[in-house]
Amino acid sequence: MDMQHLNPDRSHQAPIFMQLYQRYRDAINTGKLQPGDRVPSVRSLASELNLARGTVERAYQMLTSEGYFLARGPAGTVISPQLQGLAVPASGATTVSGKTAARAQTVAVGPPRALQLGLPALDAFPRKTWVRLAAQNLRSLDGAAMSYPDAQGHAPLRRAIAAYLGVSRGIACSHEQIFVTAGYRSALELICRTLLKPGATGWYEDPGYIFARQFLQYAGMRLVPVPVDEEGLNVATGQERDAKARFAVVTPTHQSPLGMAMSLPRRLQLLDWASRARAWIIEDDYDSEFRYHGQPLAPLKSLDRDGRVLYTGTFSKALFPGLGLAYLVVPVSQVERFRAAADTKGGAGSLHLQATVAAFMEQGHFARHLRKMRALYAARRGYLVDALLQQFDGRLHVQSQAGGIHLLAKLTRRESDRSLAEAARADGLAIAALSQWQIRRSGYGGLLMGFANVTDPTMASTLTKRLQAALRSG
Numbered sequence: 366m367d368m369q370h371l372n373p374d375r376s377h378q379a380p381i382f383m384q385l386y387q388r389y390r391d392a393i394n395t396g397k398l399q400p401g402d403r404v405p406s407v408r409s410l411a412s413e414l415n416l417a418r419g420t421v422e423r424a425y426q427m428l429t430s431e432g433y434f435l436a437r438g439p440a441g442t443v444i445s446p447q448l449q450g451l452a453v454p455a456s457g458a459t460t461v462s463g464k465t466a467a468r469a470q471t472v473a474v475g476p477p478r479a480l481q482l483g484l485p486a487l488d489a490f491p492r493k494t495w496v497r498l499a500a501q502n503l504r505s506l507d508g509a510a511m512s513y514p515d516a517q518g519h520a521p522l523r524r525a526i527a528a529y530l531g532v533s534r535g536i537a538c539s540h541e542q543i544f545v546t547a548g549y550r551s552a553l554e555l556i557c558r559t560l561l562k563p564g565a566t567g568w569y570e571d572p573g574y575i576f577a578r579q580f581l582q583y584a585g586m587r588l589v590p591v592p593v594d595e596e597g598l599n600v601a602t603g604q605e606r607d608a609k610a611r612f613a614v615v616t617p618t619h620q621s622p623l624g625m626a627m628s629l630p631r632r633l634q635l636l637d638w639a640s641r642a643r644a645w646i647i648e649d650d651y652d653s654e655f656r657y658h659g660q661p662l663a664p665l666k667s668l669d670r671d672g673r674v675l676y677t678g679t680f681s682k683a684l685f686p687g688l689g690l691a692y693l694v695v696p697v698s699q700v701e702r703f704r705a706a707a708d709t710k711g712g713a714g715s716l717h718l719q720a721t722v723a724a725f726m727e728q729g730h731f732a733r734h735l736r737k738m739r740a741l742y743a744a745r746r747g748y749l750v751d752a753l754l755q756q757f758d759g760r761l762h763v764q765s766q767a768g769g770i771h772l773l774a775k776l777t778r779r780e781s782d783r784s785l786a787e788a789a790r791a792d793g794l795a796i797a798a799l800s801q802w803q804i805r806r807s808g809y810g811g812l813l814m815g816f817a818n819v820t821d822p823t824m825a826s827t828l829t830k831r832l833q834a835a836l837r838s839g
């Protein structure tokens with residue numbers, strides 16, 4: 366590629382290193398640069414474009430840490446061969462509308478970005494095993510596998526999930542109670558269609574998972590914000606605000622995003638309210654697989670004597686989000702209704718992928734992978750926490766969470782977490798603002814970030830230095 370194509374525009378508002386970064390991304394996207402292609406050294410590009418070396422270096426560092434570039438030491442830097450066959454979205458800096466750009470900041474789509482929330486360690490996924498199982502599956506493709514799949518989900522996968530939940534989460538359920546869905550929101554959609562009338566009111570944790578909140582509002586539900594404190598959802602406040610609510614959505618194992626576990630008294634109080642009010646509890650157990658110290662409390666589902674809990678889990682963290690698979694466990698009394706709704710709604714996605722996940726679980730790879738990931742995440746969490754403490758002593762208070770794959774760094778003074786997160790995003794760091802997860806603003810803001818792909822202390826230090834520089838300008 367002609368290096369002059371990279372020539373930045375000095376009158377442009379974006380800093381020059383950012384323009385360079387975006388131009389490289391665009392060149393990769395449009396195929397001008399192909400995986401494996403060499404890129405010029407920092408020194409020669411700086412001299413060709415008449416730029417300071419530090420400017421080029423900064424752009425190269427971003428491209429490397431985000432996986433676009435692969436630095437091979439003395440052998441030079443190349444476009445990452447791992448991008449082969451993947452569609453890399455354009456940076457879109459000059460083409461997307463304001464609205465679309467705002468969406469891109471909150472919805473995690475496209476290639477992995479540095480510190481991206483909710484993304485598991487993609488480098489540590491056992492791809493070889495996965496590809497082998499997927500290939501075996503395809504080779505044995507028969508008539509049954511090629512016709513319409515069961516709308517409730519592939520039975521062997523449901524059996525594997527039931528076995529996993531029994532052993533790992535103490536949830537006694539049969540595969541008849543399990544519905545495989547295309548992600549968590551699809552599980553919510555099935556619940557709304559089956560059990561809730563449009564306009565039904567429900568308690569929603571405040572702060573709480575922004576995407577499920579948006580989905581439920583879009584589906585016509587009326588959400589009553591209920592604050593969370595160190596014991597999780599405040600059930601008494603929920604009762605004061607709307608004792609007759611039809612449902613409550615909770616993340617009891619690891620509150621999203623604050624990270625505390627709901628205490629046992631609160632769990633029992635919530636179950637008691639639901640039984641008396643004949644309300645539904647939607648238990649979102651999205652990242653319970655990862656815990657670094659202490660024993661997890663029993664899920665609400667395992668304490669659910671009156672059949673009020675709808676339990677959801679996802680494969681997005683335990684495997685990878687590109688799979689688009691989650692599951693829902695419904696009370697025995699509701700199986701028929703859910704079955705009828707699932708039949709009208711249609712299938713749970715590709716049978717082939719479901720069968721591959723089933724084989725992965727049946728053959729013990731799932732349990733092994735989770736065991737490895739627990740140790741890996743404990744280390745990666747440590748890298749990021751240490752680096753943040755070193756760089757931000759005083760300005761950010763990093764909360765140590767017992768589990769999950771994200772961190773919350775709380776601001777220690779009144780400043781806008783949205784502008785700080787925006788400044789960080791402008792520098793390619795996929796940071797989210799705590800206040801965007803709140804329904805009612807309260808307290809100081811915070812920054813949410815994922816640590817699963819922070820592979821070593823050097824990367825942690827580079828990223829936090831970049832964050833510090835971005836926050837200075839934010």
Ligand SMILES: Cc1ncc(COP(=O)(O)O)c(C=O)c1O
Nearest residue numbers: 483548549574621651679681691
């Ligand atoms: C709180 C919470 N619930 C559920 C999910 C799972 O959603 P999905 O299955 O759509 O990946 C996530 C994923 O990030 C989450 O953060």
